Amino acid sequence: MNVGAVIATKRKALGMTQKDLAEKLHVSFQAVSKWEKNVACPEVELLPILAELLNTSVDALVGYRSPILSDYEARYQTEDYYWGIVPNRFCYEIMKRKPPVKPLKVLDIGCGEGKDAVFLARNGYQVSAFDLTDAGLEKGRLLAEKCGTYVDFFKADVKDFRPTQDYDVIFSSGVFHFIPPALRAEVLESLQEHTKPGGLHTMNVFVEKSFVKESPDKDKDRYRWKSGELFTYYSDWLFHKMDEEIFDCNSGGIPHQHCMDVMIAEKVEA
Numbered sequence: 001m002n003v004g005a006v007i008a009t010k011r012k013a014l015g016m017t018q019k020d021l022a023e024k025l026h027v028s029f030q031a032v033s034k035w036e037k038n039v040a041c042p043e044v045e046l047l048p049i050l051a052e053l054l055n056t057s058v059d060a061l062v063g064y065r066s067p068i069l070s071d072y073e074a075r076y077q078t079e080d081y082y083w084g085i086v087p088n089r090f091c092y093e094i095m096k097r098k099p100p101v102k103p104l105k106v107l108d109i110g111c112g113e114g115k116d117a118v119f120l121a122r123n124g125y126q127v128s129a130f131d132l133t134d135a136g137l138e139k140g141r142l143l144a145e146k147c148g149t150y151v152d153f154f155k156a157d158v159k160d161f162r163p164t165q166d167y168d169v170i171f172s173s174g175v176f177h178f179i180p181p182a183l184r185a186e187v188l189e190s191l192q193e194h195t196k197p198g199g200l201h202t203m204n205v206f207v208e209k210s211f212v213k214e215s216p217d218k219d220k221d222r223y224r225w226k227s228g229e230l231f232t233y234y235s236d237w238l239f240h241k242m243d244e245e246i247f248d249c250n251s252g253g254i255p256h257q258h259c260m261d262v263m264i265a266e267k268v269e270a
């Protein structure tokens, strides 16, 4: 989509008229109309404000797609499952702490090829899962079909996605380093707001450590978190797990290490 189409779509989704948007930006409604018709473009300095008002990112506004995506698209083009099909160990933690004795809604953010989403769906959860790669989502759908289960797979960008329904569990592994620091508070706040009381957030983030060298095949456009930063967004939640782990990795064929902050936190009603 071009800039004008993105502005028009997002504006309408938020129920704003061109005049509403123009007033918030201190420009004329004719200016907004010209942007939407692609006759003119918003000034560069307006882009961050416009992105915030439209609940999106500057990248999404200008139609920028990170090169990392094509890397993942390529990795997922094979018949094999790039990440395997063994579920993440935190899926078992979810089952232990929130067993699906009643219908529980789970959201898997950046689900890759869907191994964790499908595992949870097979075990009785109502799972929605999104990623930015078409190939990953397609393989997720195939895996669900093969396993005789259903996952609501959809395409979205973690930078732009703001839930419209509430979840019992929000899970994400190896993805939040694609959220630029300036967007983290807003993204996490929105995920927290859309978590039911007693709900869980099970997440991990790559963190910076001066003594842990960058991996040779490091993701482009990634923003490693500060050590402990993730936990600061959850000061009013109950922590079941807040750990920092350094582990060996051999991706790209060169042995190296990663450091991750790992969290299981529960939203407790006051």
Ligand SMILES: C[S@@+](CC[C@H](N)C(=O)[O-])C[C@H]1O[C@@H](n2cnc3c(N)ncnc32)[C@H](O)[C@@H]1O
Residues within 6 Å of the ligand: 068, 069, 072, 083, 088, 109, 110, 111, 112, 113, 115, 130, 131, 132, 133, 136, 156, 157, 158, 159, 172, 173, 174, 175, 178
């Ligand atoms: C390290 S993989 C993890 C995949 C999966 N969570 C797993 O553990 O198997 C990172 C995933 O994030 C996805 N991704 C990258 N940027 C994204 C974005 N902006 N929004 C949503 N997903 C994104 C990639 O396509 C990829 O599937």
